[in-house]
Amino acid sequence: MLVCSFKHEGKFNFTYSRVRILSDEINNVHIPLVCEHCGEHPCLDACPVEALYLDNKLGIVKVDRDKCIGCGNCVKACPYNGIFIDKNGKAVKCDLCDGDPECVKVCIFPQAMKYVDITYENLISKHESMISKIKLLKGVRYE
């Protein structure tokens, strides 16, 4: 979260981070919330002003912050809680640091994050992690 804020804004504040962590501290469950770069991109469909667009270089959805009006429709549309409104009222989401993600670099010991090529095996394991995350999310939310 910290390095993400730093990379994108040059300063530190959790609200600038494109990745958040949903925690149940009592039971020590921590779930990273970040754009899964899914194929359906419901966020893009939900945007009323076309502030979200598909970037062809990495094939991911990006935010045009000049166009964004901060309505939060994308936040509601995302099933993974992977897009946020920052403290300036604009949508922020993971852009994979244009192919060189900073978060991966600071995850030294656990190496919980990897930036890998698209292969069949990698897609399967990513799909599995998305399913288990949705399950965890249902268990933690206070709503």
Place this chain on the structure above:
Amino acid sequence: MSENIFKQRALFINLSTKEIKVIEVPKDTVVKYIGGRGVNAYFLWKLVNNRIHPLSEDNVLIFGTGPFTGTFIPTAGQLTVTSKSPLTQRYFKCNAGGHWAIELRFAGYEYVIIKGKADRPVYIYIEDKNVEIKDASHLWGKDVRETNKIIKEELGDNEIQVACIGPAGENIVKFASIMVSVYHVAARGGLGAVMGSKKLKAIAVKGSERDVEVAHPELLKKLVHEVISNLPNNVKGKVYYLYGTSGSVAPVNKLYAFPSYNFKKPYFEKAEELDGVTLVERGYIKGRAGCTACPFHCHKFYKVEKGKYACYCGGPEYETLGALGAGCGIGNPEAVLKMHEICNIYGLDGLSAGAVIQWTMECIERGVLTKEDIDGLDLIWGNADAAIELLMKIIYREGFGNILAEGLKYAAEKVGKESWKWAIQARGLEQSRVDTRSAKAYALAFAVNPRGPDHLHAQPIAEFGAWPESRRLIKELLGDEKYANPYIIDKKPELVRWHEDIFAVTEALGLCSFSTTTTYILKPQNLAEMFYALTNVKISPEELLLVGRRIVTLERCYNVREGLRRKDDTLPWRLMHEPVPEGPPKGLRNSPEELDKMLDRYYELHGWDKRTGIPLKSTLIMLGMSDVANELKKLKILPLE
């Protein structure tokens, strides 16, 4: 984007008058003490003099963060809590991890200072500019987990961070802790009792108002990446990551420095059972519950799935395994984990709790106390069930627990019959789990520690020379690796003073001491470079260490004002007079003569009066502390030169 380090803000809350105000910390104070532990100590020096009782409404409780807090500099998530301790009656600081400190800084404050006493239970909620004193009568009596759950639910926000006390703090147990981010802890010295005396159940905080700005972002990024790219090679860091501090149990035991049976023995025959490796292999350790910005995550999360000791909690740590386990002769890991859980969720310092229980066990063994004296408990060595019952009695101050709740020093005075000889405490604080008889740098560090004999003032672990990093440090500092020998006293004062300086400045910056000591991943040079990258203020590594020295000296002056003198710089009686009975260090002890030799040199290095242990005026002037010198002069306690 400039020297924003000098714009530090303290939130001052008086619970008696309900006054809430924001104070700008004077630039001069920041220049001298930087932040965190340093500025906290200065606040305490100014606000709480020697006539103020720790549990009175005039005592203050200070929560402080540092200039590194909020950044991604490794381990920059630490909180320092400072107050006058009801256990030692002197200066006390505790350092806690978790995620509370960073939220406070993002909310726009570096410090929270609590004064006064509420007339009924309250908690404080800080969300950026919105600061409220809220009713906590429904939280009073609740344990730490319940308190966290209720606060987060009623404020409707899962991301709120909570620092709170449990029933032990409410009942003013003199070694009650403050629990931060559920399982992290400002454990020692009874700061939880200070919070309880103020009828303050919790401080909940959430922040997004403040951005922590960086003067030279590219430089900071480069410096941090340089440090973390070296981490996988760090031996101790890897142990922290895999096993936490509990990974030290078996290695320290092999050195015959792991005290068991109330320090009667330096070795515990069942230590392997309590070691981190065993806890991981048997599946008790379920994951990590680390602190903000930390690459190691030494704090684990454990669970005992079934049986009468079923439990779950953050931890355990080397110290608590030593105090609640080995010290009491308890080798069943499940029982020790259960005791550790009880300490954490009821808000009790496990180290002191273990110390009073094992002292009681020895009193029973020696016939100084009978079963009837301690409410019929069968408190023989290794009886975990009786120990658990006694723990609960301490927390709720029932029967004999009410005496133990006052701390070991008081209990030994109360019971009498020479029981002080096996009360392993000095200056009112129960000693942590290092047999200082076979670790001479630790012995000196414990003897001069302003808190009491424990490991969180200076951590001169390099003296064991157990890792390449520590041997390198010994060579750099002392000129030869031969000084990496825990049994000799040569150069130990030099080693201790360096560790004091770096430890203090580390906590002033808002970092964890595991970064600059024990793992030795951050050197003074790294700190100075990062400080410049972050704040645009140039400072040399030597100047940073001098800030550490200034903090240590101020803490000393605080205690001197409270009456502390050289004669108080001692260790528990047993360690000074009874030699180690077995193993390689057999025959060693911390004799008064040996300690005196080290103290002489130590005071000389510090520029303190050798006879009294009071800092000399010239030393205070050299450190730019003339205001402190004037105060001591006014009280007529400054030594003549």
